[in-house]
Structure formats: C-alpha cells, structure tokens
Amino acid sequence: MTVLVTLATTLGLTLTLLTAAARPAAAAVDLLSQGRPVTTSSTEMPSTPASAAVDGDSRTRWSSSFSDPQWLTVDLGATATISQVVLRWEAAYARAFRIQTSDNGTTWTTIHSTTTSTGGVQTLDVDGQGRYVRIHATQRGTAYGYSLWEFQVYGSLDGIPPGTGIPDPTTASLEAANGPLTTATYAVPSPSGYGSGTVTYPTASGSYPGVVLMPGYQGTQQNLEWLAPRLASWGFVVINVGTNTLTDDPESRGRQITAAGTQLLALGNAPGNPISGKLNGTLGAAGHSMGGGGVMAALRDDPRFRAGVPTAPYHRDPNFSGVTDPTFFLTCQSDPVAHGNDYAVPWYNSMSQAEKLYIEVPGDHLCPMTGYGNKAKQGKWIVSFFSHWLRADTRFGPFLCGSQRDADKNNTDLVIRWIDTCPF
CATH class of the missing domain: 3.40.50.1820 (Alpha/Beta hydrolase fold, catalytic domain)
Structure with a gap:
C-alpha cells in the first residue's frame, strides 16, 4: 500500500523513561452489569429510565425524583464475586450512599459506605458476593434527585476466574x-x-x-x-x-x-x-x-x-x-x-x-x-x-x-x- 501521509523531518526526540509512574488500581475482571435488568425506587421522567445506567452509553442517564432516599438495583443473573463498582455521576450526585449486595433482592449486605462523596467518576474497590447489587442513596448532593450516567459492576460470576476454558498459554x-x-x-x-x-x-x-x-x-x-x-x-x-x-x-x-x-x-x-x-x-x-x-x-x-x-x-x-x-x-x-x-x-x-x-x-x-x-x-x-x-x-x-x-x-x-x- 502506498503511504500518502508525509511528515516533516524527524525531530530526533529521545526517550525519557518515567521511573516512578503512578499505578492505577488492579484491573477488574468482567463488566457484569451492562445490559442486565434493573429496578429503581423512582424515575424522574421517561427519557431518564433506570436501564440507561447500565446501557454502556455515557450519553444516557438514569435520574430519580427529588427526594431521599432512592435506590437502583441491577440483577446480575447469577451469584457473583464483586471486585469493583464504578459510578459515573451526572451533576446530581449522592453525598451519602451505600453499595449493597444480596442473594435474593430482599436482604442486603453493605460492601461500601460513604457520607462524603463529591460526585464525578468514582471507582470503588470492593469485596462482596451476590446476585443483586444496588446503590442505596440517602443524602443528595444537590437540590435535584440522583442521576447516574453509568452504574458499572465488575467481578466474576460464581467466582469463576477469567479465562476459564482457555488453556495455559505457552x-x-x-x-x-x-x-x-x-x-x-x-x-x-x-x-x-x-x-x-x-x-x-x-x-x-x-x-x-x-x-x-x-x-x-x-x-x-x-x-x-x-x-x-x-x-x-x-x-x-x-x-x-x-x-x-x-x-x-x-x-x-x-x-x-x-x-x-x-x-x-x-x-x-x-x-x-x-x-x-x-x-x-x-x-x-x-x-x-x-x-x-x-x-x-x-x-x-x-x-x-x-x-x-x-x-x-x-x-x-x-x-x-x-x-x-x-x-x-x-x-x-x-x-x-x-x-x-x-x-x-x-x-x-x-x-x-x-x-x-x-x-x-x-x-x-x-x-x-x-x-x-x-x-x-x-x-x-x-x-x-x-x-x-x-x-x-x-x-x-x-x-x-x-x-x-x-x-x-x-x-x-x-x-x-x-x-x-x-x-x-
């Protein structure tokens, strides 16, 4: 193939290796929540449904009514080991909330809790198990309700490690x-x-x-x-x-x-x-x-x-x-x-x-x-x-x-x- 793009003379930049680069948290296993069924305590309007929080599209969002408390629950379809939850808040965020898991959707175990959230994108390393995962918000950060672009739950179903069925590489x-x-x-x-x-x-x-x-x-x-x-x-x-x-x-x-x-x-x-x-x-x-x-x-x-x-x-x-x-x-x-x-x-x-x-x-x-x-x-x-x-x-x-x-x-x-x- 003939290359049609040309550039100016190479500047001869030399490589300076960063010797102490900050390292992010370890990679999560699988994104388990995307496209899964969701339920919620309320929805502000038809254009901001609960499903928008798990559709993988950062341009759509769920928003609740303007009151406390509110919750959103995702059904993973099977018991999973949960290692990370990512919250991508719109401007209407929760100052206080809990991340909870459940085997039956009724009895809940808290795996993360805060009263000092500032919104934005929050990556929470957690350790829990359950088929259902919810965010239970108890204090709004604004006068509006709660609004999430994405609610992402990472982990492994039934504790099965990633790559099962793929033999050891050589x-x-x-x-x-x-x-x-x-x-x-x-x-x-x-x-x-x-x-x-x-x-x-x-x-x-x-x-x-x-x-x-x-x-x-x-x-x-x-x-x-x-x-x-x-x-x-x-x-x-x-x-x-x-x-x-x-x-x-x-x-x-x-x-x-x-x-x-x-x-x-x-x-x-x-x-x-x-x-x-x-x-x-x-x-x-x-x-x-x-x-x-x-x-x-x-x-x-x-x-x-x-x-x-x-x-x-x-x-x-x-x-x-x-x-x-x-x-x-x-x-x-x-x-x-x-x-x-x-x-x-x-x-x-x-x-x-x-x-x-x-x-x-x-x-x-x-x-x-x-x-x-x-x-x-x-x-x-x-x-x-x-x-x-x-x-x-x-x-x-x-x-x-x-x-x-x-x-x-x-x-x-x-x-x-x-x-x-x-x-x-």
Whole structure:
C-alpha cells in the first residue's frame, strides 16, 4: 500500500523513561452489569429510565425524583464475586450512599459506605458476593434527585476466574497463527457510524471482551485482517472495521471506534444473531497509523474502552496526557511517516497515570499490517496484552512483564527498543 501521509523531518526526540509512574488500581475482571435488568425506587421522567445506567452509553442517564432516599438495583443473573463498582455521576450526585449486595433482592449486605462523596467518576474497590447489587442513596448532593450516567459492576460470576476454558498459554501456542478456540465470522448487516464491519468470534459458549480494529489512512479491513482470528481464538469478540471514507482523520476514526464498540455491544445484547450473549461488556481497541491515533482518541474520550494497542500511531498535535488506561505502543524502526520518537514516545512520556508498554521493531510504517513484520511475535504480545488487561488473566503477564519476555526483549534482531512500567 502506498503511504500518502508525509511528515516533516524527524525531530530526533529521545526517550525519557518515567521511573516512578503512578499505578492505577488492579484491573477488574468482567463488566457484569451492562445490559442486565434493573429496578429503581423512582424515575424522574421517561427519557431518564433506570436501564440507561447500565446501557454502556455515557450519553444516557438514569435520574430519580427529588427526594431521599432512592435506590437502583441491577440483577446480575447469577451469584457473583464483586471486585469493583464504578459510578459515573451526572451533576446530581449522592453525598451519602451505600453499595449493597444480596442473594435474593430482599436482604442486603453493605460492601461500601460513604457520607462524603463529591460526585464525578468514582471507582470503588470492593469485596462482596451476590446476585443483586444496588446503590442505596440517602443524602443528595444537590437540590435535584440522583442521576447516574453509568452504574458499572465488575467481578466474576460464581467466582469463576477469567479465562476459564482457555488453556495455559505457552510461547509456541501464542506464536501460532490461531489460538485454542474455534472461530467464525459475521458481517455486520447495517453498520452504524462507521463504514463496514466483520466480526470474528469464538464459537464456544461463554461471554468475552470485545475488541475494535481500525485501519490507517487509505486502509481497509485488510490492514489488520491478520489480527482478528488470533484474538478471537484466544477469547475475544473482534470487530474489524472499515471507515466511512479512506481519508478520515484520526479524530473521526476515534469516533468510529466508539460507534463500532456501541454496535458490537448492542448486537451482543440482541437475540437472533450469532454473537448474541457473547459480549461481557468490556472493550478494547487496536489500530494502525491514523487508526492508532483513533485508538488514543477513543481511550481519551470513551471510558468503556479499558485498554488499547495503537500501532505505528499518527495524530497531529494531540494531548493524551489524560489517558489512564493500559496502552501498548507498537512502532517501526524505519518508519518515515509516524516514527515512535515523534508520536508514541511523547505520548508514552505524558501518560503518567497509565500502565504502558512500548516495543519498537524493525520495518517501515507498514510493519504492523497484514503481510508485513513478524506476526508470530506481534500476535503473542497483543494477545497477551489484551488478555491481561481486558480479562485480568494473569497467566499472560509473564510474556510481557516477566521471565518469558526476556528472550524477546534482549533479541536485538527482533526488538530495537522495549520500555514498560513493569511489574504489572
């Protein structure tokens, strides 16, 4: 593919590794609440229903009547071990509230309590069990009611650890073209907000994280076609996207990543299609060139995306210092279009609150694309990264952050530069 984007002379920026980057809380397991049935004590108006708090759309919200107390309950469908609750408040927040669990929806156990909440986005690390989880708000922070953009409950159903059914990974199995699960494909019949989409998914029963793949400038689904079956065969539902136009800029590609993620989750919640019930609500994204810039924009703007892999990423004059999600930059040593020193390295350095991985390999701008570069190694790293951060499967960590990585990291024919925030 002819690269049509040109840049000014490389500035020769040198990498300054952050030696004491702050680390976020450990990744939650699975998003259990999205799309589940909800009940509530009250609803302010028809346009702010209880279901909006668990629909995965940060533009819709639940709001209550203007009185105390109020509650919202989500039915997870089975007993779960709860490890984290995320509250995304609208301006009308709760100053005092409790997070509670129940096996029967009647008798409640409090797993978090506060009287000094200030609203905003609250990530609460908790330890509890139950089929039902509710927020019971007892004191409003404003004169209005209570209003949540999202009420997100993370954990594992019946205490089953993530990755059940996926065998222990090995170097050989991760470097193979396909993983242990059989996969199939499904063409999205009516793409909404993006040009086209092909979903590759595990045929086995179970629910999995979703991953959006976004091509680069003048690119098509073929750009990252190699990656979709690798990820799907290791337990991901992957939508490989074609853009609205071949020249869409990185910000547009970021919005299309968000749109594709929204539709992927909607298909997972809708009957009558082959991926119904296969999405667990967790999202990640990978992209090449301007698609990699789009991944960064999605991580910056859409809290549903919890990890990203921008490859040879390009985006003119962005500010990604606010990105806090785990990010893996894969760049190419001889890239005349988007060299790591010009884009990925400054972004990496600015992201002081994120877990990060930077690997630079031989090749030009096309090295992450289908038909270029060492796909055995690239696939192993990307599968391991998403498995660790989207599924909290620690079995994959050593291939990026332990003894299993050293053979790659220290091979100068394979890796030009390897930098990370290990241990993670």
